[in-house]
Amino acid sequence: MSDPITEEERAEAIERGWVLADEGTALEKRFEFRNFVEAFGFMTRSALFAEKWNHHPDWANSYKTVDVKLSTHDTGGLTALDAKLARKMDQLAKG
Numbered sequence: 284m285s286d287p288i289t290e291e292e293r294a295e296a297i298e299r300g301w302v303l304a305d306e307g308t309a310l311e312k313r314f315e316f317r318n319f320v321e322a323f324g325f326m327t328r329s330a331l332f333a334e335k336w337n338h339h340p341d342w343a344n345s346y347k348t349v350d351v352k353l354s355t356h357d358t359g360g361l362t363a364l365d366a367k368l369a370r371k372m373d374q375l376a377k378g
């Protein structure tokens with residue numbers, strides 16, 4: 284089971300544009316890309332890490348936008364895995 288997210292990890296995610304949601308039990312962010320193919324490529328690359336880490340985003344894609352929500356369903360809150368996946372998605376979004 285993953286440790287709860289630390290205050291530092293939470294603050295770093297917020298600094299990178301993530302927003303706390305669901306009374307602080309989730310992180311949300313909207314990623315905008317130049318087109319659908321780039322948006323879907325981001326989702327594809329992110330999915331490989333999500334599967335590798337067995338930690339999956341709740342997300343929605345509309346054309347060149349990907350709305351992402353991260354939370355740890357097993358604990359009903361935010362854990363280190365959410366912070367880790369958020370960092371990875373921010374890296375992958377940079378291309």
Ligand SMILES: C[C@H](O)[C@H](O)[C@H]1CNC2=NC(N)=NC(=O)C2=N1
Pocket residue numbers: 337338339340353354355356357358
């Ligand atoms: C059985 C499986 O390992 C669990 O359901 C995993 C799958 N992916 C997951 N993803 C997320 N975001 N939270 C979880 O608690 C979680 N649990």
